[in-house]
Amino acid sequence: METKATPSAATRPAPSAVDVFTYDEKIVRMFVLATAIWGFVGMLVGVLIALQLPFWPANLGEYLTFGRLRPLHTNAVIFAFAGNSIFAAIYYSTQRLCKTRMFSDAMSRIHFWGWQAIIVAAAITLPMGFTTSKEYAELEWPVDVAIAVVWVIFAVNFFMTLKQRREKHMYVAIWFYIATIITVAVLHIGNSLAIPVSLFKSYPIYAGVQDAMVQWWYGHNAVAFFLTTPFLGLMYYFLPKAAERPVFSYRLSIVHFWSLVFIYIWAGPHHLNYTALPEWATTLGMTFSVMLWMPSWGGMINGLFTLRGAWHKLRDSVVLKMFVIGITFYGMSTFEGPMLSVKSVNALSHYTDWTIGHVHAGALGWNGFMTFGMIYWLLPRLWRTKLWSQRLATTHFWIGTIGMLLYVMAMYSSGVTQGLMWRAFDEAGRLLYPDFMETVVQIVPMYWVRLIGGTLYLTGVILMGINMYQTIKSAPKELPDPSFAVPKVATA
Amino acid sequence: MNPNEAKPTPSPEGSPDAPMQGHSYDGIQEYDNPMPGWWVWIFWATVLFAPFYILGVHVFGYIDTYQEDLAQSEQELAEMRAAYAEAHPSLQIDEASLQKYVEDPAMAAAGAQLFAANCASCHGAEGQGLIGPNLTDKYWIHGNTNVDLFNVITKGVLEKGMPPWESVFSVEERAQLVAFIRSLEGTNPPDAKEPQGELYE
Numbered sequence: 001m002e003t004k005a006t007p008s009a010a011t012r013p014a015p016s017a018v019d020v021f022t023y024d025e026k027i028v029r030m031f032v033l034a035t036a037i038w039g040f041v042g043m044l045v046g047v048l049i050a051l052q053l054p055f056w057p058a059n060l061g062e063y064l065t066f067g068r069l070r071p072l073h074t075n076a077v078i079f080a081f082a083g084n085s086i087f088a089a090i091y092y093s094t095q096r097l098c099k100t101r102m103f104s105d106a107m108s109r110i111h112f113w114g115w116q117a118i119i120v121a122a123a124i125t126l127p128m129g130f131t132t133s134k135e136y137a138e139l140e141w142p143v144d145v146a147i148a149v150v151w152v153i154f155a156v157n158f159f160m161t162l163k164q165r166r167e168k169h170m171y172v173a174i175w176f177y178i179a180t181i182i183t184v185a186v187l188h189i190g191n192s193l194a195i196p197v198s199l200f201k202s203y204p205i206y207a208g209v210q211d212a213m214v215q216w217w218y219g220h221n222a223v224a225f226f227l228t229t230p231f232l233g234l235m236y237y238f239l240p241k242a243a244e245r246p247v248f249s250y251r252l253s254i255v256h257f258w259s260l261v262f263i264y265i266w267a268g269p270h271h272l273n274y275t276a277l278p279e280w281a282t283t284l285g286m287t288f289s290v291m292l293w294m295p296s297w298g299g300m301i302n303g304l305f306t307l308r309g310a311w312h313k314l315r316d317s318v319v320l321k322m323f324v325i326g327i328t329f330y331g332m333s334t335f336e337g338p339m340l341s342v343k344s345v346n347a348l349s350h351y352t353d354w355t356i357g358h359v360h361a362g363a364l365g366w367n368g369f370m371t372f373g374m375i376y377w378l379l380p381r382l383w384r385t386k387l388w389s390q391r392l393a394t395t396h397f398w399i400g401t402i403g404m405l406l407y408v409m410a411m412y413s414s415g416v417t418q419g420l421m422w423r424a425f426d427e428a429g430r431l432l433y434p435d436f437m438e439t440v441v442q443i444v445p446m447y448w449v450r451l452i453g454g455t456l457y458l459t460g461v462i463l464m465g466i467n468m469y470q471t472i473k474s475a476p477k478e479l480p481d482p483s484f485a486v487p488k489v490a491t492a
Numbered sequence: 493m494n495p496n497e498a499k500p501t502p503s504p505e506g507s508p509d510a511p512m513q514g515h516s517y518d519g520i521q522e523y524d525n526p527m528p529g530w531w532v533w534i535f536w537a538t539v540l541f542a543p544f545y546i547l548g549v550h551v552f553g554y555i556d557t558y559q560e561d562l563a564q565s566e567q568e569l570a571e572m573r574a575a576y577a578e579a580h581p582s583l584q585i586d587e588a589s590l591q592k593y594v595e596d597p598a599m600a601a602a603g604a605q606l607f608a609a610n611c612a613s614c615h616g617a618e619g620q621g622l623i624g625p626n627l628t629d630k631y632w633i634h635g636n637t638n639v640d641l642f643n644v645i646t647k648g649v650l651e652k653g654m655p656p657w658e659s660v661f662s663v664e665e666r667a668q669l670v671a672f673i674r675s676l677e678g679t680n681p682p683d684a685k686e687p688q689g690e691l692y693e
Contacts, residue, residue, distance in 0.1 A: 096518040171517035237520070246511040246521035255527060259535070279558050283549055287542035294535035301531060338538075343558075428580070429573035434660045435610075 017488040019166070022481040023095045027108045029382050029479075031088035032375060034116060036465055038084060039371070041123075042076030043458045045069055050454050054447035063127040071138040072126045077363065078136065078226065080119045085371040086230035087111070087154075090177050092378065093237035094158065097174055098165030099486060107157035114150035118143060130200045134215045136222050137191055141202040144192040151188065155181045166486055172253040176233030179261045183225040191218035209276045213269065220268035227362065229261065231370050232299045235327065238374050239303055242319045248305035256298025263292045270341035273350060282343070289341035296334035303327040318393040322373030325401055329365020333358060348423070353443065354415025357408045364404040364457055372396065372464060379471050384479060388470035396460040396467070403456030406449055414446035582663045590638035593671040603672030606665055610657075619676040621685025624654065628676045633689030641670045 052058045052066045059065040091108065095101060102108050121143050125131075131138040139147070158181055162174070191214055194202035206214050240247050247253065269277060269285025304327055307313075307320070314320045336358050340349050349355065380387050387393065421439040424432035433439055511521035548555035556564070583589055593599040608617065614624035625633060634644050645666050648656035657666065 093518075099518075167517060169515070169517075171520065172522075237518075240520045241518075246523050248523055249525040249527060250512060250515065250522040251524055252527045252531075253522075274558070280550055283546055287545055290541060291535075291538045293538055294531055297531065298527075301528060305525075425569070425572070427572075428576045428662065429569050430659060430662070 018485050019488045020483060020485045021099070021101055021166075022483045024091070024102050024105055024108060025382055025479065025481055027102070027105070027112060028088050028092045028378070030112050031084050031091060032378055032382065033468075034112070035081060035084040035088055035371060036375065036461075036468055038076055038080030038119060039368075040458075040461055040465060042073060042081050043454070043461055045073040045076060047451065047454045047458050049073055050447070050451045054444045054451070063129075068127045068129060071131060071135075072123060074136060075122045075126065075138065076119070078222070079122070082227055082231075082363075082367045082371070083115065085367070085374070086180070086226075086234065087115070088378070089230065089234040089237065089374055090158070092382075093173055093233070094161060094177065097167065097171045097237070098161060099167050099484070100161060100164050101481075103157050103160035103164060107153050111150055111154045111157065114146065114153070118146050118150065121146070125200070132192075132194070132202065132204070134191065134204070134218075136219050137188075137215065140200050141192070141194050141196050142199065144188070144194075148185070148189055148192075151181075151185055155185060171236070172247070172250075172257065173233040173236040175257050176229045176236065179257075180225050180230040180233070183221065183229075183261070183265070187218045187221050187225065191215060212272055212275070213277060213281065216271040217265075217268040220271060221265055223359075223362070224260075224264035224267075227367055228264075228296075231330075231367060232260075234370055234374060235299065235303050235323070238319075238370075238377055239323050239327075240306055242317065242323065242373070242377050243307055243310045243313060245306050245308070245310045248302050248308070252298055252302050256295050256302070259295035260292070260298070263288050263295055267292055267341065270346070273341070273343050273346045286341050286343055289338045293335060293338040296337075297331060300327050300331040300334070303330075318390060318397055319373045319377045321394075321397050322369045322376065325397075326366050326369030326373060329361050329369065329404075333362040333366065336361065348419040349415060352415035352418040352422075353411045353446070354419065357411025357415055360404070360411065361408045364400075364407065368404075368457070369400070372400070372460075375464065375468070379468060382479075383472050383475035385471060385475045388467050388474065392463050392467045396463045399456050399463070400460035403453045403458075403460065406453030406456065408453075410446045410449035410453060414443040414450075417443055417446070583667060585639065585642055585663065585667075587638050590642060590667055590670055593667040594638060594674045596671065599668045600671040600675045603665075603668035603670070606661065606669055607672050610660070611669070614653075616681070616685075618679065618681035619673065620681040620683055625688045626685040627673050628679045628681055628684060629687050630677070630693065631687035631689045631691055636692040638670055638674070641673055642666055645669055 048058065048064075049066050049069050052069070091102065118139075122139055125140060125143065126138060130140045132140060137144075158177065162170070162178075193205045195205060196202040204211050204214075236247065236253070266288035267285055269281045270289045271285075273282045273286070275282075304324070307324070310320075314324060339345055340354070340358060376387065376393055418439050421433045421442065426432045512524050515522040545555065549557055607615075607619075611624075614622055615627055616622045616624075619627035621627065625631075630636075632640070634640060634649065644654065645661070646656065646658045648654045650656070661669070
């Protein structure tokens, strides 16, 4: 049942029984470009706010202060950079895994332009101070409505594409995409339910600790279903493609998929350890977080073991280098996550920079490097030319790796320092550092190291941008959608 | 979570030598290797840990709840403080013992440093009063004996925004602050806040 790129596959069935179809590659190119552009913007804002912490004069005026720009940074890198990245992965791989073009080109375009418009709306409203103050859900209700509408259009387009597929079974990457699309819709709508009082102000329908609980059910599963499951889908498609090796274990993929999606959704209360949330809820959150360790590592194992017998390919392939570091950081942060959720560890780490280090190990390592690997793999294929510079891509790999190591080491060190100072008593039983400012002054050097790490990582992204620009410049003028033919199957 | 998944049963097709029949998606094939044993067993261990922990905290009590942990820590802290107080007998606070501090310029100088770091933001760098009252005039809201001053520093006046300092400053440090504040009387700094409270001559 192999697809052939030419109609010559139609040897056995009569010519009339041949099904010719094309893949929409233009939409993938659009999402890839948006990924790179928003990645640069989001990380630039990240570097600016990293500077604002140790150097306050970098807080400029009313609109460009840390408090306004921090949500802009998180929204830009999560929903703009990682978001466009997973859409590129989904639009590229779903068509091929289902042997069909997307259901509707128009819906694909509405999805693309709608999503970019939402990002622009976020980039305007957040610095202006319009915010719900819910982390990763700061956007006010008109933007929330737009997100829901665009997401539903995306979902309809995706599921109709599955419906018209020419492949009997659905590959594991598709399962992860399905989980992503359904759950993100439920999370976003559930957490954003609010009563508007004016065009840019609304109040959530939940109150007090229930609001906090719903918020972290959403917040934790934004990590799960926006930054984990779609990227696992991405890994399951692009890693075996780049390594040219079969996936290690089908049964492991089944078990870790179902255990991951079932367990993740319960883990949110660990964000509210030692708060007004009833203790039984945080106990539940902690135990489910601990159970999440192996389901997460199932993805890492299936990724790394797929490279058995292909490790020598890493030497020459920047794509595989990126993927291996990405998957390794995924493994590290999904061990760290359950560990941080354990109440006694959380008592030290909560509210410290350790959390910042943890999320950036996941975001820079897993989301960033998986995205970069995918882009370097897609560039020559989508633009039908050679990558402009392998050496520049390898430089990006090293500079990014060093940058992110500096970043997370600085934050671990700063976080543990803060945690230990806050709880330190002298021999008389009094707080050793009763003045909060003492603990801030202590970590300022680590903020500078973090700034250096982040700047290196951003430099790597700029190198990728140059490489993309030069590669695309050498592309042929016409990039027609690739056309395929398969024997017509009697569809039920 | 199916226990059968743990057993490395080599399937006739696919694992571990050849990819599975019928599993080819856009050229991607799959093996059906057994799941690594350590992976399965750690997963089971974490699953079993959940009821062990939940029952321990919330039903049978063999693991401390937050309230129990907190009570235990507070008790340890209280014992630590008691032991320290016994080993380091503190100043008896009365008018006369505080007066010794007031008359010792070294104590007032030590108090000045504490004042600059902790009090000046509300009472002004020279005690002239900002958010907090002027400490250089003869008007006092909560009494003007040495013991009155000491008590206001110790317990604060929460309804007016003065925080209690007893967990921050030792008894000696609070006595040094009293000594410093006493030294301010009559200094007449510029921009002094208007008098508040009663006049004490």
